[in-house]
Amino acid sequence: MSRGVEGEVRVFAEYERDFTEEADVVVVGSGPCGAVVAHELTAKGKRVVLLEEGPPFTPQEFELDGALSMSRTMREAGLRTTRGTIIPTMQAIALGGGSLVNSAICVRPPDFVFEGWEEHCEIEGTRRSDLDPHFDAVEAFLGIAPTPDDVQGQRNLLFRDGCNALGIESEPIARNVRGCRGSGECFTGCRARAKQSMDISYVPAAIKAGARVLTSVQVQEVLTDGRRATGVRGQVVEPFSGRRSHRFRIDAKAVVLAAGCMATPILLQKSGNLANGSGQVGRNLQFHPGLAVLGVFPDEVDPGFGATQGYQSLAFLREGYKLETLWAPAGILAVRFPGFGHDLKKRFAEVPYAANWDAIATCHRSLGTVRPRRGASLDPILTWHFDAEDAQVLGGALYQIARIFFAAGATTILPGVHGVADEMRSLEEADVLRTRRFAPSDFVTASNHAFCTTRMHGDPAKGVVDPLGRAHDMDGLFLVDTGIFPRCTSVNPMFTGMALAHRSAEALADQL
Amino acid sequence: MPSAWGLVAGLLTASLLGWAVWRVFGGYPQAKEPSLALTARELAFLVAVADATYPEGGPVPPSGTQAGIPAWADRYVASVPRTVGILMRLLFFLMEHATLFFAAPGRGGRRRFSSLSSEQQGAVLEDWRTSSWFPRRLVFSSLRAILTMGFFSDPVVLRALHLAAKQIESPVVEADLLYPAIGAHRSTIAYGPEDLVAPSGIPLAADAPLHPDHAEPTQ
Numbered sequence: 001m002s003r004g005v006e007g008e009v010r011v012f013a014e015y016e017r018d019f020t021e022e023a024d025v026v027v028v029g030s031g032p033c034g035a036v037v038a039h040e041l042t043a044k045g046k047r048v049v050l051l052e053e054g055p056p057f058t059p060q061e062f063e064l065d066g067a068l069s070m071s072r073t074m075r076e077a078g079l080r081t082t083r084g085t086i087i088p089t090m091q092a093i094a095l096g097g098g099s100l101v102n103s104a105i106c107v108r109p110p111d112f113v114f115e116g117w118e119e120h121c122e123i124e125g126t127r128r129s130d131l132d133p134h135f136d137a138v139e140a141f142l143g144i145a146p147t148p149d150d151v152q153g154q155r156n157l158l159f160r161d162g163c164n165a166l167g168i169e170s171e172p173i174a175r176n177v178r179g180c181r182g183s184g185e186c187f188t189g190c191r192a193r194a195k196q197s198m199d200i201s202y203v204p205a206a207i208k209a210g211a212r213v214l215t216s217v218q219v220q221e222v223l224t225d226g227r228r229a230t231g232v233r234g235q236v237v238e239p240f241s242g243r244r245s246h247r248f249r250i251d252a253k254a255v256v257l258a259a260g261c262m263a264t265p266i267l268l269q270k271s272g273n274l275a276n277g278s279g280q281v282g283r284n285l286q287f288h289p290g291l292a293v294l295g296v297f298p299d300e301v302d303p304g305f306g307a308t309q310g311y312q313s314l315a316f317l318r319e320g321y322k323l324e325t326l327w328a329p330a331g332i333l334a335v336r337f338p339g340f341g342h343d344l345k346k347r348f349a350e351v352p353y354a355a356n357w358d359a360i361a362t363c364h365r366s367l368g369t370v371r372p373r374r375g376a377s378l379d380p381i382l383t384w385h386f387d388a389e390d391a392q393v394l395g396g397a398l399y400q401i402a403r404i405f406f407a408a409g410a411t412t413i414l415p416g417v418h419g420v421a422d423e424m425r426s427l428e429e430a431d432v433l434r435t436r437r438f439a440p441s442d443f444v445t446a447s448n449h450a451f452c453t454t455r456m457h458g459d460p461a462k463g464v465v466d467p468l469g470r471a472h473d474m475d476g477l478f479l480v481d482t483g484i485f486p487r488c489t490s491v492n493p494m495f496t497g498m499a500l501a502h503r504s505a506e507a508l509a510d511q512l
Numbered sequence: 513m514p515s516a517w518g519l520v521a522g523l524l525t526a527s528l529l530g531w532a533v534w535r536v537f538g539g540y541p542q543a544k545e546p547s548l549a550l551t552a553r554e555l556a557f558l559v560a561v562a563d564a565t566y567p568e569g570g571p572v573p574p575s576g577t578q579a580g581i582p583a584w585a586d587r588y589v590a591s592v593p594r595t596v597g598i599l600m601r602l603l604f605f606l607m608e609h610a611t612l613f614f615a616a617p618g619r620g621g622r623r624r625f626s627s628l629s630s631e632q633q634g635a636v637l638e639d640w641r642t643s644s645w646f647p648r649r650l651v652f653s654s655l656r657a658i659l660t661m662g663f664f665s666d667p668v669v670l671r672a673l674h675l676a677a678k679q680i681e682s683p684v685v686e687a688d689l690l691y692p693a694i695g696a697h698r699s700t701i702a703y704g705p706e707d708l709v710a711p712s713g714i715p716l717a718a719d720a721p722l723h724p725d726h727a728e729p730t731q
Contacts, residue, residue: 067588077596079592239695329664340634341567345572
C-alpha cells in the first residue's frame with residue numbers, strides 16, 4: 001500500500017499498474033460539491049484523495065462546436081434522456097465536473113425554499129440563515145459577483161429593459177467568474193480562463209494544500225466493514241473511450257460521495273444497496289424543466305457577444321418559475337427554431353437580431369427514479385414523469401417571457417411549443433400561452449438541474465442522510481451532492497450544493 | 513415435388529425478400545471519401561435529407577451538403593458512445609424507409625426517402641414535423657437537431673450570421689501548471705510560474721479577429 005504523493009494530480013498516462021492508497025478521507029467526484037469538500041478538509045490538515053472519472057481539460061482541448069464539445073465533456077455524449085416523459089439531461093465527465101461547462105450561476109435560494117425543506121422533510125438547522133456563513137465562504141473563495149454591464153451584451157440588457165418597463169424585479173446574475181470577456185462560451189469551456197470552474201479554483205487550491213487528485217479513475221464500489229464505510233475501489237478508465245484498465249483501492253477513515261445525483265445513488269446500489277434502510281436511494285428524482293423562447297428585435301442584438309447567462313428575475317419564484325437569459329453554442333440553440341427548408345433559413349437570418357430567454361420551473365409533483373445498468377458503468381436508467389399541473393406552470397412562465405420580450409421592443413417571438421403558432425407578433429397573440437391547457441408532451445423541455453435521489457430527511461425511515469450529509473445507515477459515509485436536497489431549490493442549484501458541502505466538510509473534519 | 517401454390521408462395525417470398533434487400537442495400541452511390549462511422553447508404557440518406565432541410569440559397573446560402581452536414585454527422589456518430597451511435601443510425605434508417613408506412617404524396621411515394629423528388633421529401637418532413645403523434649414529432653426533432661448542429665458547424669454559416677467565434681489568447685493560470693494535454697504525461701507541461709497571467713476581463717471587441725477555425729481562409 002502506498003500513501004501516494006501529497007499535493008499532486010495524476011493523469012491517465014501515469015497509471016502503470018494496479019495500486020492501493022490510504023487517506024483520512026476519499027472524495028468521489030470533483031464537481032462543485034466534491035471539490036469544496038476536498039479543499040476544506042485538506043485545508044484543515046486532513047489527508048484527502050479526490051477521485052475523478054474524467055480527465056482535466058486544457059483550453060486547447062475545448063471544442064467550439066457545441067455537439068462535439070458535449071460528446072467529449074459529457075457522459076453519454078450529452079444525449080442522456082429519461083424514460084417516461086422524455087427530458088434531456090446532461091452530466092459532465094471532466095475534472096471540475098459540471099462547473100467546467102455550466103454558465104457559473106450562483107444564486108442563494110430565498111428563505112421560503114428552505115422553510116419548505118424543513119417542513120417537507122422534518123429537518124432542522126437548514127434555514128437560509130444557517131447556511132449563509134457557508135454561502136459567504138464559497139462566495140469569497142470564488143469571487144462570486146454580479147455580472148458587470150460591460151460584458152452583459154445586448155441580449156442580456158434587453159431582458160433588464162423589458163423587466164424595468166413592466167416593473168418586474170430583475171438583477172444581474174452573480175457568477176463564479178473573474179475577468180469575463182463576454183465570449184458567451186461558458187458551455188464549451190471558458191477560453192478566457194475567467195470562469196472559476198472547480199478545475200481552476202478549488203481543485204488547484206486543494207492540491208496546493210496537500211490533496212492527492214487522481215483523474216481518469218472510475219469508482220465502482222464503496223467498501224465497508226460492518227456498518228462502516230472503509231474506502232472505495234474501481235478501475236482506471238481511458239478518457240473518451242472509457243476503456244478500463246488497472247484496478248485501484250483507496251482505504252480511508254471516511255468516504256464522501258459527490259458523484260452527482262445520478263451516479264451517487266448508483267454507486268450505493270451497486271455496493272450492495274448501501275445506506276438504503278429507508279428505501280429512498282434512487283427515488284424522488286426531481287428536475288427544473290426549462291424552456292426557452294426566442295425573441296427577434298428590429299435592431300441588431302449581436303447575440304454572439306455577452307455573458308452566457310447575465311440577467312435573471314426571481315420575481316416569480318413563488319409562482320413556480322425563475323426567468324433568465326440564456327445563450328448557447330449556435331448549433332444547439334438553433335435546434336429551437338421551428339420548421340425546415342427556406343422558411344427555416346429565413347428564420348436563421350434573424351439570429352443577429354435575436355435574444356433567447358428561458359424559464360426553469362419548480363416541479364415538486366414531477367418525480368422519477370435512478371436505477372443502475374448492468375456492468376460497471378455509472379450511467380443510469382432514468383425514469384421521470386412530468387406532472388400535468390407542473391407543466392401548466394411553464395405555460396404561465398412562457399407568457400411572462402413573451403411580455404418581457406414585447407416590452408423590450410421585440411417584434412416577434414418563437415415560443416417553440418407544440419399546439420400554438422410557431423411565431424407570435426403581439427402580446428395578444430401570445431395570450432394563448434397563458435390561457436391554453438398544455439399537455440406535458442407539448443413542451444420539449446430540458447434540464448441539467450437534478451436533485452433529491454439520496455434526500456436528507458429528519459426521519460431515517462424516510463431519507464438517506466441527515467442535514468449534514470451523514471448517511472443514516474452507515475458510519476463514515478457522507479453524501480454531498482444535489483442528490484441530498486430534500487426538494488428542488490427553485491433556483492440554480494450549484495451554489496446551494498457547495499454551501500451544504502462546505503458545512504458537511506466542517507462536520508466531517510470535527511468528526512475525524 | 514412442391515405444389516403449384518407452394519411454388520407461387522416461394523416465388524412471392526423470394527421476390528419480396530429480393531425487393532426488400534434491394535430497397536435497403538441496392539442502388540446507392542459509392543461513397544466518394546472514406547467515412548469514420550457511416551455507410552455509403554447512410555451518407556446518401558444524409559445528403560438527401562440535409563439538402564431537403566437546408567436547400568441552397570436564401571439569406572444563409574450554403575445547402576446542407578455544402579455546409580458539410582453528412583461529413584459532420586459521420587464525425588459526430590464516430591465521437592459518441594457506440595450505443596448512442598447505433599440509435600442515431602437507426603434514426604437515419606427509420607427516416608429513410610418510413611415512407612413504406614407514411615408515404616409521400618404523388619407517384620412513387622413509397623420509395624425510400626433519398627429516392628423521392630425534393631417536393632416529396634419536403635412533404636414527408638412536414639408530415640413528421642406536424643404529426644399529432646408525439647413520437648413522430650420527436651423523431652423529426654431528433655433528426656433535425658443533428659442536421660442543424662451540422663449546419664452550424666460550417667464557418668460560412670457562422671460568419672453569415674455574425675456568430676463566428678473570436679480569437680482569444682487563453683491566459684496561463686495556475687491550473688495550466690498542473691494539467692497536461694489529455695493523454696499526455698505531466699512532464700510535457702510547458703508552462704512555469706513565470707508564465708502566469710491574470711484573465712484580462714477586457715470585453716471582446718465587435719471587430720476582434722476571428723478564431724482561426726472560423727475565419728475566412730486566406731489565399
